[in-house]
Amino acid sequence: MNFLSSHKLQHPYRFLGKDFFMRETPVFSDKDMDRAVSRIAHEIVERNHGVEGLMLAGIWTRGAPLAHRLAGRILSIEGKEVPVGVLDIGLYRDDIGRSSRPMVHSTEMPEVVDGQKLVLVDDVLFTGRTIRAALDALIDFGRPRQVQLAVLVDRGHRELPIRADYVGKNMPTSTKEEVQVRLLEVDGIDEVVLLREGA
Amino acid sequence: MPSIVKEENKRLRTSLVDGTRRHLLDVDDFTRDEIDLVSKTSDAMLEVLARDIKKVPTLRGKVIVTLFYEASTRTRVSFEEAGKLLSADVINVSSSGSSVEKGESLLNTVRTLQATGADLVVVRHQHSGAPYFMARNLESMGVINGGDGWHAHPTQALLDVYTMRRHLGPIGGRKIVIVGDILHSRVARSNLWALTTEGANVVLCAPPTLIPQEFLSGQHRVDEHPLSTVEIETNVEMALDGADVVMPLRLQLERQESGLLPTLREYSKMYGITRERLDLASKDALLLHPGPMNEGVEISPDVAHGSQSLIEEQVRNGVAVRMALLYLLVGATKREETKAEIQ
Numbered sequence: 381m382n383f384l385s386s387h388k389l390q391h392p393y394r395f396l397g398k399d400f401f402m403r404e405t406p407v408f409s410d411k412d413m414d415r416a417v418s419r420i421a422h423e424i425v426e427r428n429h430g431v432e433g434l435m436l437a438g439i440w441t442r443g444a445p446l447a448h449r450l451a452g453r454i455l456s457i458e459g460k461e462v463p464v465g466v467l468d469i470g471l472y473r474d475d476i477g478r479s480s481r482p483m484v485h486s487t488e489m490p491e492v493v494d495g496q497k498l499v500l501v502d503d504v505l506f507t508g509r510t511i512r513a514a515l516d517a518l519i520d521f522g523r524p525r526q527v528q529l530a531v532l533v534d535r536g537h538r539e540l541p542i543r544a545d546y547v548g549k550n551m552p553t554s555t556k557e558e559v560q561v562r563l564l565e566v567d568g569i570d571e572v573v574l575l576r577e578g579a
Numbered sequence: 580m581p582s583i584v585k586e587e588n589k590r591l592r593t594s595l596v597d598g599t600r601r602h603l604l605d606v607d608d609f610t611r612d613e614i615d616l617v618s619k620t621s622d623a624m625l626e627v628l629a630r631d632i633k634k635v636p637t638l639r640g641k642v643i644v645t646l647f648y649e650a651s652t653r654t655r656v657s658f659e660e661a662g663k664l665l666s667a668d669v670i671n672v673s674s675s676g677s678s679v680e681k682g683e684s685l686l687n688t689v690r691t692l693q694a695t696g697a698d699l700v701v702v703r704h705q706h707s708g709a710p711y712f713m714a715r716n717l718e719s720m721g722v723i724n725g726g727d728g729w730h731a732h733p734t735q736a737l738l739d740v741y742t743m744r745r746h747l748g749p750i751g752g753r754k755i756v757i758v759g760d761i762l763h764s765r766v767a768r769s770n771l772w773a774l775t776t777e778g779a780n781v782v783l784c785a786p787p788t789l790i791p792q793e794f795l796s797g798q799h800r801v802d803e804h805p806l807s808t809v810e811i812e813t814n815v816e817m818a819l820d821g822a823d824v825v826m827p828l829r830l831q832l833e834r835q836e837s838g839l840l841p842t843l844r845e846y847s848k849m850y851g852i853t854r855e856r857l858d859l860a861s862k863d864a865l866l867l868h869p870g871p872m873n874e875g876v877e878i879s880p881d882v883a884h885g886s887q888s889l890i891e892e893q894v895r896n897g898v899a900v901r902m903a904l905l906y907l908l909v910g911a912t913k914r915e916e917t918k919a920e921i922q
Binding site: 468470471472473476483484485486487488516520521 | 616619620622623624625626627630632634635636637638665903906
């Protein structure tokens with residue numbers, strides 16, 4: 381077995397959540413993230429003429445806290461609660477048996493999705509395959525009237541015909557780079573960083 | 580013979596956690612992390628079972644064969660249901676009506692199944708060790724042990740532990756009493772491994788003739804899990820005192836003639852779980868039974884269908900746990916890396 385390729389697969393240099401062979405460039409601070417979430421919340425309310433029949437569904441892991449933040453912001457803008465669900469797409473992936481296996485979590489949808497306007501929420505939009513899987517998962521719960529997509533970062537390189545309706549930041553990247561969104565609820569810090577190979 | 584595979588498993592440290600485990604032969608080499616992973620994945624599967632449309636596309640294009648040389652209802656049905664809810668194609672083969680009747684050997688039968696392109700075989704066999712033999716002779720197909728002789732029934736143990744964890748939380752330090760024919764019970768053996776791995780205090784209770792001789796020498800401490808104890812108690816009232824979980828085993832009526840029991844009636848009188856006996860256990864103690872039940876023999880009907888009984892929930896959880904295991908074993912085996920690791 382090739383020594384180098386095996387090490388690349390297993391990320392042995394990852395330690396304390398950091399990859400010491402990757403260079404980190406900050407992109408978003410906590411304040412930037414706050415403003416982006418705020419703007420997306422306003423856009424969602426504007427586009428849907430209020431919050432009537434609106435539902436948010438965060439994609440596990442980091443889409444879920446983002447969806448709750450959006451709901452909180454919408455509550456302060458409109459004074460109305462928007463139901464929030466969590467979608468896990470582990471059982472709907474198209475690469476099962478081909479790549480490493482993610483942990484499967486429970487999906488929780490709070491209400492009947494039939495006839496609702498549903499906003500999917502995720503942290504990074506990349507190939508679009510996660511969103512494809514999320515749409516499949518969603519349709520197993522019913523027939524929403526409309527599905528919209530909100531992401532914090534769109535980094536390009538789509539492999540499927542999918543686009544976001546609300547974007548926190550458009551970020552052109554190379555495929556060798558990696559975008560990491562870190563959230564207080566999951567990672568203990570609010571930031572977005574760009575990771576590049578080489579020290 | 581099975582120990583060869585066990586040793587090999589230990590050496591290679593195959594694990595569900597990193598996707599290197601291809602076969603589920605017993606739970607004796609399971610780590611706590613693996614039991615945790617199975618439980619958490621089963622939670623997600625239970626949620627799928629609760630949906631209106633209970634089907635997910637996870638294992639599309641995978642073929643699972645159930646190969647049963649012994650009678651079974653719940654194990655076979657729940658594996659079939661689990662596979663189908665995950666969109667796998669499930670083929671049922673039983674010894675009657677197949678080439679086994681014409682005298683085909685076990686090895687040739689499973690090689691044939693492998694050649695048809697099946698991804699996984701669930702096997703139940705009357706001889707202990709049969710699934711190990713199969714696993715050693717297969718290259719691309721995984722094996723799940725659905726019960727082999729007196730030896731092991733790992734999926735039953737995992738669903739029992741999962742059911743207990745759902746009601747009790749962590750089961751470390753809990754008193755779990757298994758009553759009945761320990762000697763012939765593969766369920767008891769696999770449960771013993773899984774429960775001690777979780778740190779539970781297990782009490783085995785049976786007439787002395789139905790306890791393995793080597794167990795009778797007194798209290799056992801399980802070396803690898805120093806917090807867990809296994810006790811042998813032949814008096815059922817003593818055993819049940821303060822128990823958190825009571826699990827009567829099916830009295831295998833076919834063994835009755837071998838002279839291990841005086842009469843069925845006497846067994847029932849001495850060891851049957853009745854309302855009065857269950858009241859000796861702690862308040863709200865859980866009642867589990869691996870099924871099928873002989874009501875009125877090892878368990879009285881009012882207890883079997885009473886408020887403390889989780890027997891039907893066990894069956895439902897069994898489907899979820901088997902879905903989780905199919906997903907973890909078929910859905911994500913990193914075959915190439917596994918091979919690379921062996922080399």
